[in-house]
Amino acid sequence: MRVRLTVNGEQRHADDVWEGESLLFLLRERLGLPGSKNACEQGECGSCTVYLDGLPVCACLVAAGQAQDREVRTVEGLATGDPARGDRLDPVQEAFLAAGAVQCGFCTPGLVVAAHDLVERVPHPTDREIREALAGNLCRCTGYEAILAAVRLAARWKAGR
Amino acid sequence: MDFLRPDTVAEALALKAERPEAVPIAGGTDVMVELNFDRRRPAALLDLTRIAELREWSAGDGVVRVGAGVPYARIITELGDRLPGLAMAARTVGSPQIRNRGTVGGNLGAASPAGDAHPVLLAAGASVEVASTRGRRLVPATDFYLGVKRTALAPDELITAVHVPETGAPQQFSKVGTRNAMVIAVCSFAIALHPAQGRVGAAVGSAAPTPRRAADAEAFLAGELADGDRWASPRPLPDPVVRRFGELVASAASPIDDVRGSAAYRRHALSVLARRALGWAWRDYTGEVG
Numbered sequence: 001m002r003v004r005l006t007v008n009g010e011q012r013h014a015d016d017v018w019e020g021e022s023l024l025f026l027l028r029e030r031l032g033l034p035g036s037k038n039a040c041e042q043g044e045c046g047s048c049t050v051y052l053d054g055l056p057v058c059a060c061l062v063a064a065g066q067a068q069d070r071e072v073r074t075v076e077g078l079a080t081g082d083p084a085r086g087d088r089l090d091p092v093q094e095a096f097l098a099a100g101a102v103q104c105g106f107c108t109p110g111l112v113v114a115a116h117d118l119v120e121r122v123p124h125p126t127d128r129e130i131r132e133a134l135a136g137n138l139c140r141c142t143g144y145e146a147i148l149a150a151v152r153l154a155a156r157w158k159a160g161r
Numbered sequence: 162m163d164f165l166r167p168d169t170v171a172e173a174l175a176l177k178a179e180r181p182e183a184v185p186i187a188g189g190t191d192v193m194v195e196l197n198f199d200r201r202r203p204a205a206l207l208d209l210t211r212i213a214e215l216r217e218w219s220a221g222d223g224v225v226r227v228g229a230g231v232p233y234a235r236i237i238t239e240l241g242d243r244l245p246g247l248a249m250a251a252r253t254v255g256s257p258q259i260r261n262r263g264t265v266g267g268n269l270g271a272a273s274p275a276g277d278a279h280p281v282l283l284a285a286g287a288s289v290e291v292a293s294t295r296g297r298r299l300v301p302a303t304d305f306y307l308g309v310k311r312t313a314l315a316p317d318e319l320i321t322a323v324h325v326p327e328t329g330a331p332q333q334f335s336k337v338g339t340r341n342a343m344v345i346a347v348c349s350f351a352i353a354l355h356p357a358q359g360r361v362g363a364a365v366g367s368a369a370p371t372p373r374r375a376a377d378a379e380a381f382l383a384g385e386l387a388d389g390d391r392w393a394s395p396r397p398l399p400d401p402v403v404r405r406f407g408e409l410v411a412s413a414a415s416p417i418d419d420v421r422g423s424a425a426y427r428r429h430a431l432s433v434l435a436r437r438a439l440g441w442a443w444r445d446y447t448g449e450v451g
Contacts, residue, residue: 001164019164019206020196041197043190043259044343055234055261060197061189062262065164066210114257135342136256 005067007031008077014064023067024048024059027074035075035109046137049110050074056117058136075109078116092116095154096147103141111137115151119158125151163205170214170292173319176207178294181316183207187215187230188262190255191271207319215266215321225327226290229266229320236265244325246281246332246353253277253334256342266320269305272312272371279306279372280351281334282323283364290322291315299324306371330354331445333438336366337422337430347422350410350434352442356392356450359383363406363435368414368427378409378435395447403436410435 003026004013014030022041027033027050037047041060048059051073059072081087088094092115095101102108111134118125118133125133130151139147165183167173177183183205186192195201209215215230218240225243227236233251237260241248247265254260254277268276269289279302282289288299291314302323305313314320332353338344349366361382363375385402386392416427 019162020202022193022197042194043255046256046258049258056258057262058258061193061259063164063186063189063193063196063206063208065166065206066186066189066208068166117257133257136258 001065003064003068006071008073017064019065021064022060023062023064026064027059033074033076037106037109046114047107047110049113056114075113090116091157092119092154095150095157099146099150099153101143101146101150103143107137107139111147115154119155123159125155165205165207166211168211170212170321173207173209173212174292174294177319178317180205185209185270185319187264187267188232190259190263191267220327223327225325226322227265227325228322230264233260233263243327246285246334246351247278247325249334250277250281253336265323269320272306272310274309274369274371275346275367277346277349280349280364280366283372283374284351284353284362285325286362287323287325289320290324291318292321293318303374309370328353328355330356331442333442335434335438345421348427348430350431350438352438354442354446359387359392363410365410365414365431368416368431373413375410375413378406378413381409382406395450398443403439406439407432407436
C-alpha cells in the first residue's frame with residue numbers, strides 16, 4: 001500500500017509498504033531517516049521515540065498505515081537548518097553534547113526526543129519529572145547521570161532563551 | 162494482509178461483520194509486538210485510530226463513558242478527579258510513550274490477566290460497551306473476562322467504550338513490579354469504596370487466569386463497615402479486620418509460578434497490597450467524612 005504522511009514538515013510518501021510493518025521501518029528503511037533506532041521492537045527501550053501528531057511515541061508500535069495523513073517529527077527534525085553547515089542544533093542536542101551524555105549513542109536519539117518533549121512542556125522540570133519523562137528510554141551504557149545533567153542543562157537554556 | 166481504515170464506528174462495525182478475522186489495532190502496544198516478532202499474521206488489521214467517537218469521553222447520571230480509544234495519558238490528565246482508580250492504574254502503565262498510545266479498549270481486547278485497567282474496572286463496577294452491526298450491548302466487567310486472553314466479545318463485535326461509575330469516593334490501585342516503568346504486573350490490586358451502596362469493590366490482577374473480584378473479601382469488609390455504622394461515622398479500622406481482608410483477597414487468587422514471580426509470592430504480596438490499599442482508601446474516606 002501507499003502511505004502518505006508529513007515527516008519533519010515535508011510531505012512524504014512510500015509505496016509497497018507492507019500492511020504489518022511499523023512506522024519505524026517506514027522511517028528508516030523507506031524514507032531514509034535512520035536517526036530513530038531499532039532495538040527492542042516492543043516498546044521497552046524507547047530508542048525509536050518520535051513525535052506522532054505532537055506526542056512522543058514508540059515508532060516500533062505504530063503501524064505504518066496508522067501514520068497515514070499524520071505528522072511525524074523525528075530526531076532529524078529537531079535541529080533548525082543544516083547542522084553540517086553550522087546551523088543550530090536544538091538546545092537539547094547541544095546540552096547532550098555539553099554534558100557528555102552520550103556513550104555508545106544508540107539510545108541518544110530516543111532520549112533526545114523524549115527530553116525535547118519534556119522541556120517544551122515543562123519549563124522547570126524537577127528531577128522526578130525528568131526521571132518520569134525518561135522512564136521509557138533505556139541506556140545500556142548506564143549513562144543516566146550525565147543524561148539527567150543534560151536535561152537539566154537543556155531546561156535551563158530553554159528557560160533562559 | 163489488508164489494512165482497513167474506517168473513519169466512523171458504523172464503518173468499523175460493517176468491516177468487522179464482513180471480516181470477523183480482522184484484528185483491531187489502536188495504540189498498537191500489543192498487536193505490533195506480535196507482528197514485529199512474527200507471532201501473528203492476521204489476514205487484516207482494522208485501524209481504529211481514525212475514529213473520533215472512540216477518542217471521546219462523557220459523563221452523566223453518575224457514570225463516565227470512556228471511549229475505547231482514549232489513551233492512558235488522557236485518562237490521567239482529564240479523568241483523574243472523576244475516576245481516581247482508573248487514573249492511578251493508568252499512571253503505572255508502561256512509559257510516557259506507551260501511555261500516549263495505549264488504551265483501555267486495547268487492554269480489554271487483549272484481556273491479559275496482567276492488564277492494569279482490569280482490577281480497577283472490576284472494583285469500580287464498570288461495564289464494557291461492545292457493538293456490532295447487530296446493535297450495542299453492555300457487558301458487566303465481571304462477565305467480560307472468560308479465560309486467559311479470552312473475553313465475551315463475539316467475532317463481529319468491537320469494544321466501543323467502558324462505562325465506569327463515578328462514585329465520588331476513595332479508590333486505590335497498587336501493583337508489584339521490578340521497577341516503576343515498563344512493568345508487567347507481578348500482581349495488582351484495586352479497591353473502590355461505594356458508600357452510597359454500603360459496599361466495597363475489590364479485585365486482583367495478574368494472579369489468576371483472568372482478572373477477578375475478591376468477592377469474599379468484599380462481603381467481609383462490607384459487613385464490618387455496616388457493623389457499628391462505620392460508613393456514617395468512620396473510625397480507623399481494627400488491625401484484625403485489615404489483616405482478614407488481606408487474607409481473603411489473597412485467597413481469591415489462583416496464581417501460577419512464572420518468570421515474574423512464584424504463586425506463593427503473589428499470594429503474600431496480594432495480602433500486603435490489599436492491606437495497604439484498604440488503609441489508604443479508608444484513611445481518605447475518614448478524612449472526607451470525619
